[in-house]
Amino acid sequence: MSTQGNANPNSSVNNYSMSSTQNGGGAAPCQNGPGQMYPAMYTASSYYSSAPPAAYPTVAGHSAPPTGKTPVSSTGYSGNYYQSSSGLSPYPAPGTHQYSNAPGQSFQQTAPYAMPAGYYGQVYSHPSQGQTQPQPQQLQPNLMPASSGSNLGAPLYPIVSYPSAPGSSQYGTLRSSQTTAGQPPVSTVMPPPPTQSSLQQYSQGIGATPTPAQPGYGAPPLSQAATVNGQSNAVQQHYDQNLHNPMSHHYAAGPPNSQGPDKERPPSGTPGTSVHSSPQHHPGGDSSSTTTDSASPVPNSYESLEGGGYSDLAAPPAGVPAKQAPPFGYNYPTMHPAYQQNPAPKPNPSPSHGGYNPPGYQPYSQPFPSLSELSSALGGLGGVSELEAETLRPVNLLQERNILPPKRAPPPEPNLSNDLRKVNCSPDTFRCTLTNIPQTQALLNKARLPLGLLLHPFRDLTQLPVITSNTIVRCRSCRTYINPFVSFLDQRRWKCNLCYRVNDVPDEFMYNPVTRSYGEPHKRPEVQNSTVEFIASSDYMLRPPQPAVYLFLLDVSHNAVESGYLNVFCQSLLDNLEKLPGDTRTHIGFVTFDSTVHFYNLQEGLSQPQMLVVSDIDDVFIPTHDSLLVNLKESKELVKDLLNALPGMFTHTRETQSALGPALQAAYKLMSPTGGRVTVFQTQLPTLGAGLLQSREDPNLRSSTKNVLHLGPATDFYKKLALDCSGQQIGVDLFLLSSQYSDLASLACVSKYSAGSVFYYPSFHHIHNTAQKQKFQKDLQRYLTRKIGFEAVMRIRCTKGLSIHTFHGNFFVRSTDLLSLANVNPDSGFAVQMSIEESLADTSLACFQAALLYTSSKGKRRIRVHTLCLPVVSQLSEVFAGADIQAISCLLANMAIDRSISSSLSDARDALVNAVVDCLTAYRANGSNIQPSGLIAPAALRLFPLYVLALLKQKALRTGTSTRLDERVFSMCELKSQPLQQIMRMVHPDLYRIDNMTEQAALHLNDSVIPQPPLLQLTAEKLTREGAFLLDCGSVMYLWVGKCCNETFIRDVLGFQNYASLPSNMTEIPELQTTYSERTRAFISWLLESRTFLPAFHVVKDDASTKTSFFQHLVEDRTESAFSYYEFLLHIQQQMSK
Amino acid sequence: MEAAVFILSLVDCCALIFLSVYFFIITLTIITLSDLECDYINARSCCSKLNKWVIPEMIAQALATVLMLVSMHWFVFLLNLPVASWDVYRYVKVPMGNMGVYDPTEIHNRGQLKSHMKEAMIKLGFHLLCFFIYLYR
Secondary structure (H helix, E strand, C coil): CCHHHHCCHHHHHCCCEEEHHHHHHHHHHHCCHHHCCHHHHCCHHHHHHHCCHHHHHHHHHHCCCCCCCCCHHHCCCCCCCCHHHCCCCCCCCCCCCCCCCCCCCCEEEECCCCCCCCCCCCCCCCCCHHHHCCCCCCCCCCCCCCCCCCCCCCCCEEEEECCCCCCCCCCCCCCCCCCCCCCCCEEEEECCCCCCCCEEECCCCCCCCCCCCCCCCCCCCCCCCCCCCCCCCCCCCCEEECCCCCCHHHHCCCCCCCCCCHHHCCCECECCCCCCCCCCCCCCCCCCCCCCCCCCCCCCCCCCCCECCCHHHHCCCCCCCCCCCCCCCCCHHHHCHHHHHCCCCCCCCCCCCCCCCCCCCCCCCCCCCCHHHHHHHHHHCCCHHHHHHHHHCEEECCCCCCCCCCCCCCCCCCCCCHHHHHHCCCCCCEEECECCEECCHHHHHHHCCCCEEEECCCCCCCCCEEEECCCCCECCCCCCECCCCCEEEECCEEECCCCCCEEECCHHHHEECCCCEECCHHHCHHHHCCEEEEECCHHHCCCCCCCCEEEEEEECCHHHHHHCHHHHHHHHHHHHHHHCCCCCCCEEEEEEECCCEEEEECCCCCCCCEEEEECCHHHCCCCCCCCCCEECCCCHHHHHHHHHHHHHHCCCCCCCCCCHHHHHHHHHHHHCCCCEEEEEEECCCCCCCCCCCCCCCCHHHCCCCCCCCCCCCCCCHHHHHHHHHHHCCEEEEEEECCCCCCCHHHHCHHHHCCCCCEEECCCCCCCCCHHHHHHHHHHHHHHHHCCCEEEEEEEEEECCCEEEEEEECCCEEEECCEEEEEEECCCCCEEEEEEECCCCCCCCEEEEEEEEEEEECCCCEEEEEEEEEEEEECCHHHHHHCECHHHHHHHHHHHHHHHHHHCCHHHHHHHHHHHHHHHHHHHHHHCCCCCCCCCEEEHHHCCHHHHHHHHHCCCCCCCCCCCCHHHHHHHHHHHHHCCHHHHHHHHCCEEEECCCCCCCCCEEECCEEECCCCCECCCHHHCCCCCEEEEECCCEEEEEECCCCCHHHHHHHHCCCCHHHCCCCCCCCCCCCCHHHHHHHHHHHHHHCCCCCCCEEEEEECCCCCHHHHHCCCCCCCECCECCHHHHHHHHHHHHHC | CHHHHHHHHHHHHHHHHHHHHHHHHHHHHHHHHHHCCCCCCCHHHHHHHHHHCHHHHHHHHHHHHHHHHHCCCHHHHHHHHHHHHHHHHHHHCCCCCCCCCCCCCCCCCCCHHHHHHHHHHHHHHHHHHHHHHHHHC
16 A cells, blocks of 8 residues: 555544454464463463553553563574584684695795885765765654553543655655645544444554654654654664665655556655655655654553454453454455445455454544545555455456556555554565465465565665664564564563464563653554664674675686776775775785685785785695785775786786686685675686586577576585585675686576675676676676675564475575575575465464574674565455565566576476466466456466566576576576566566657656656567667666657767767767756666666667667567467467366 | 395394484474574584485495395395385486585475475385394294
8 A cells, every 4th residue: 555545544543443253253263372371470460450551651660570571582592693603713813823834835925016105096985874864854743543541431532643744654654855744733532432342442553642742763853854863862762773874865765656656646846746756666665764653652552552352361451442452453444544434345255254344433533634645545546345356357368468557566565454554564675475375275276376475685775773772572482573563462461473472571672762651562663663673782693793804806817807807896996995884893805816826915014915826726725814804994005005006917917727716715714714705706717726617508509499408506616615605604796707608507606605696797898898897887886885794694484384495595594494694785685485384264464574683894783674464365366366476476487497407497487387377277267257268367467477478588598599508597696686676677677768758747856857658568569760768677778779760869868960870889878968868867867766786778779789689678579489478378378278 | 044134134224224213313303493493403514414324325225125136035125126226316316516415505495304304204114114024034
């Protein structure tokens, strides 16, 4: 649901009643085991149950602490992490190194070059990280109901609602600068519920409550303008905003309205359009934060918090109104704000389910704060049933040609109550292939869709609540972090939403830093946000947090020098030396290799770097231990000297061999005391020493339609090394800049299992291939400056009954659900596949939590926790309605790649086609009322065949078209390790016509106008000679210029007189001072806004030889070896009728 | 002669049972302990332990089969043959880049752990059966 819809949450969540039987129906099955033993454990509970709720704050103050109040976070975990790294002395003590200068080994200490003290004219822009926070933050109070029951017996339930801007959902909001900060709160009085004993007031209570007294953690007072939070946290709540994000503006905002197309946004000037919109259509802008809920210290009733349902356990005093809420707020028809006006209830599909709520809403007379905003939010949807009907609408794929939405479709919204939806994790971070989780494995099997999660856990976030607290509250049995979807049984206990254990709330948690009041655990930031970051205590470390350590391993053989990458790299590193993430402890080192391995002594105090050559590559050793990895701050001048000298040092080398294996071993030895990041630049096949490889590619078989061989590694050397590295917290990133076959399939293993990343620049040459060079420069810029987390582990937990069985991405799976990530970077995505082991019939919600524990580059141990909550359904149609086709395609791509490596490529391709066939067959078998002819798909899955066809035409999976083995393998690596948005752009690029963009439906951001041309289908049919088309493939962009393209465009945008004078290798759009040019550039930069790696840009002329690379992306067209889209549909239909 | 063969096979079988139990326990350890979320043993060390025993197991199994063949106990030989061939097959079928039959990077994927577990259970049953056959023949 869009944030605009969220702007009026109280319209649908407030105060509707729920009968207690339903309440019990949903919750009773959950209260097995741990719940029952609860009263015995807590002596204080009887006291609570007899005390009126109004007395809670005081009760909490002086009651004896509950018995089992051990700090939850302090045990159990510490032993888990770093299993392999224990026993290491963290850092090499000076003087303790072994200097193995054996006489027999050739070890020369040379100073072969002398250089003048370099003068560097660079101006380092020191972006103090805090200053890069671009988005002013304004207070956007939430319209949340106050929990009732605070005034015992009082019939009035005061509710103050602030008029809120569309972007004001408490999670995922957009802090626009023109929002409603100054608007006065409107206070309304709600009527009491009609029957207090049998009907219960439902209120999630996670929002702002009446008195706007205290600034929340970091939330400035109402009238105050935009500050990043973290300012008001001088108090002891230790709640500060994460300011470490240099890329912050990218993620600051998505369009506020994710449902309706962007053009439906109100024009600029109204709140919500001044946002910084991005082409990704982030629903609700992702992670902007949270911290502005102006929570207030009005006491709340605990029972009315989310969750409840433990009527027998909590033993609430009779007669207290508004006691329990249903177990979570899942409620089918409450999605739509318009339900206030008593819509026709949707028949409950599963009567046994506790989640469904009959429309017994209170006649609730609070006016909407801004009806116009609401109606615009409603533009795209008309209620849940309609929405579902829309996603289930049968589409005859053979007849409907234009199935592509005009914009990139937003991910489907889970069918949750508004409150839950609002706090739910951003779909850019956490996505499930099925937004309605099927109840049983049998149901999942019937749907024939894969169930899995796609994660992007370390994404750059602008606003992220960071919590410092001594006790991190976690479930005592499953170690889940407390999250917005847990239920508070009473003031002292919460029930885990993953394992259903009842835990006690530690004392410290009772203090709420938001309101600076006591006794409001449900208002803590942990419970208000599904994405939070904790500063971990020493319980989460096995050794002191490591410093940032970077080692660069550079190929300096003849081939490497010839390609000229050294220059580019050294210059890039010189430019970014100051921006390398780290603190004063940051260490840096360099190793170069050809047929020997060269180390560089950069010890502070030396007049110039010393090169140490180890030529014994069979048993490579470290010549000196303490001065090869040096403190960057102390030895900065030496490092700069070295970087200036390096490109010139090897210009006349005749060495063509490459001893990558020994160099990697040396890097491992050098880094193993600390851990860190090794960056390898390699330009050819390793030919010497351990890990040498042979050429396995037969160029004649590049375009064979038969099986493609050698997709797997040739040796286990790199895998073993990667696992060793992973054990010592060393991540290896590989840059392969090669024009010949270099066996990426084997080399990539070193990054794959050490959680690194792989970059590949085929036929890189600094002069002959400027596009590649520019791409390399841009990538390096991002690579060197992006955030990094060291010695990380990630655990993904899910609701009891679900289990994860397969993982995709770059990491090492250390135990069943623990991913070991030596390094974690913000650009890598992960995918997991799940199965349903036990029926989920007794729960209405399934939750998933990903917790990433890492050491920041500043040496802080941090835990980033994401929690996703999804409804559980029992009907096949609902499963189809909730299918997220983009996520499904990505997961299928991952599975297909696994299959092609473990089995064969043709197997994988067949499996992909079968996935579509099976799914559509299942849909046909399910829907009985559909006409038998044609190829019918539910609207939610209408793009499925298209995406699968696009996948089959990817470099990774295609056959019949000439594809170099390395490029194929690289494409596979990308599919496995990129985040979803990037994969989707790669698989199904966006095509726009940009020569006739008008201001119609344009976005108005700040002072620029961004035209919004519609997405075109990827077929040559859509291209005209008169036009210019932009194809956005994620990592590369093509601007195709037709032969008869109008001259104004060529002159005003490209800066050439006519088509004939256009050069064939243009790689950028000049900055011309024409409106035409400005508009085009505005559009392109808007597309690029959310990217971390800037794409290569090619201007493709219609007649140029490069146009094949453009046309290969038009996946709907026929090629000599692959189906066109229509043929593919017919093929599927034929398969289905078999 | 026959008695000697059977005693030898008994010893051999005991060794195999021991191996199976060993596998079984290790595999069980992984599953139960990881379920408890204590990564008591990590995939790397578990796999290197298990891989060490793949070849001895294969040799022992082949030895038992050959013993049955030379002593011309056709039934027991035919009983042992599929197991021996399976052992050889899975050893030969290991992809080039893998670190052995049990690969730490793949053992958690695609239910491999479960299938290894199942295999270990079946072998355990088989060796128990063989044990009694050898004992009472």
